[in-house]
Amino acid sequence: MIIVQSEKRRFMSHIGERIKRVRKEKKLTLTQVAGNHMSAAMVSLIENGKTKPTVQTLQHIAGQLSVDTADLMGELNREDLRKVLKELKEQFEAQPSTIHKIIERLHETLPKLSTNYESARLYEWYARLLFWNYQEHRGENDFVKFDDWKEPALKAREIYEYLQMDTYVVKVEMFLIQVEYSQANYYETIKKIHALLNQMEGYENTRELISNKILLKQLLADSESGIGNLDRAYELIKEALSVAKKELIFDYFYWQHNTAVLLNYNVGRNDIAHKHLEEIEKFADLAENPILTLEKLLIEAHYQEFFENDPKRALNTCRQIREEFEKTTGYVNYMLEGFNKHIDEQEARCYTKLKQPEKALGLFREELRSIYIQDHPFDRSLREIMYSYRAYCYQQLGRTDEAVKEAEIAVEKLKTYPHTEYYQFAREVLRNIKALK
Structure with missing residues (x-):
């Protein structure tokens, strides 16, 4: 398997580089490190990543260098990794404002990661935190950079694939899809969703996998609405709701009905929108x-x-x-x-x-x-419609120039979603204000 071979090469190279660095720091020769246990040539092969040391050989080299075996491997054991993940997650939940410190701590931990499940979880969480930080604090300082999360996410996926953990591979793929979606790259999102759904056809249909398929259908519907296919989006929502009811999986039930309400209001089907509102009411009462x-x-x-x-x-x-x-x-x-x-x-x-x-x-x-706000096209539109409302306020106060400026900003920002009622509202506001000028 190609992934397994690449992991072995990475492991050998990683170990060899550390042995060479420590040996040179201690000013020891290959012969001194070899001792009576092996030849200097064998030590050289290990240092250059040409062969993998046995546990006994690694212990001997560590003894000759007067360091712990773990120092040469540069890795934390699985228990330590679990402690790091638990500690940092608890810190983040208690103090989200410390996210920069948590990210820095994770970054320092990366060189000590291996190819086990715990390492993959840390890579994955690191990627998610980097993206969350970018979303929340973009433009504030140089700490936040676009696309920093991609490499650790791909590393997590690689380890999950190596460990044949299909469910976790899907989770990482879904994270990368949600990144595209949040950037309003709807065509790319649709493409990636179809590819992942095809890939998932070969997996065992566990409850978690079915839940992920429902979420992907939801994201597919949201992306279709982002490019103006509102009827297609509603059909996808109905498909997702049908599967959710059949499988008794209600993870996204509220979100699906809320999307259905928006889709129907935007095409004037208020009676159908009200039916979905009734479902939301029932679900909220049941959830308590x-x-x-x-x-x-x-x-x-x-x-x-x-x-x-x-x-x-x-x-x-x-x-x-x-x-x-x-x-x-x-x-x-x-x-x-x-x-x-x-x-x-x-x-x-x-x-x-x-x-x-x-x-x-x-x-x-x-x-x-x-x-707390989803990245649905309608949610994005709702954020931008603020300018139209402020324009009306300025117009009511007789501040006409400011009113026109705000109204123009709204139309410009919302023209990406010309199929929404929000865009039509923004255009109406601009027309009315200019007519009164």
Whole structure:
């Protein structure tokens, strides 16, 4: 197997380089390291990666160099790797703001990794953290670089393939697909999803694999909607929901129905959208999850304000969210703070339509982007529509030049998604403001 052979060569080269470096640091000759156990020529072959040392040979060389065998291998044992992963994950969950330190610690650990499962998990988690950091802090400093995550992700995939761990290979592939999707590379995302689904046909149909197939169908639907194929997207959502019900896998049930609501509202099928809203209501009640309840109310407020043009009702829903929000405990502060920003934003849109611009402008957020918002094309559109609402506020305040500028920004940003109601709204706002100028 090619992967196995390449891993053996990497291992031999890795060991040999370390032996040579330590020997030269200690100013020892090949003969001195060889001693009576082997020939100097054999030591040279090991140093140059031409042969693999046995455990006994490695122990002898380590003794001659007065170092531990582990120092020559440069690797942490599996128990140590598990401790590192557990420690850093706990740190991240408790203090997400320390992500840079966690990434640096992981980077320092990379040279000590091997080709075992624990090493692959660390490579994979390192890749995910690098991408998460890029998404959250892009443009803030030189620490964040695009595509840093690709190499460790591919390394994790290589080890999983070597260990014949198909499920984990799929997870890494799905991560790389989600990276493409988050960058709005929808055509490439569709291509990669079809390739992975074909690859998965040869795998055993475990529950986890079926769940991953459902998620891929969801991402496929979202990508199709990103290029304007809304009817095709809805068909894919219905397929995913059908499989989820048949297999009793509801990991993405809420997300699927929410997407279905958006797709149907955007093509004017409000009655079908309401049916999916009813399913969301049932699921949220069944789950008894406070955050899910808040999310459900927040999307309802948006639908009421934007698609049904009922800002008073939407504002009442926002007030209900505030009441529920105060009862929510047991979640880390940054999660609740992030959610609170989205409530402010929705209230700002309501006040705009209720012609209370001063209240609205104080609530808009410049960058409404966080891990609580999906990268669906409609979500991206919703973030950009803020400029249209602010334009209306400025127009109501008589600040016409600022209103035109904001309205033009909205149209420019949303022209990537011309098939959405958000784009049509942005164009209408611009037309109306220019007509009043």
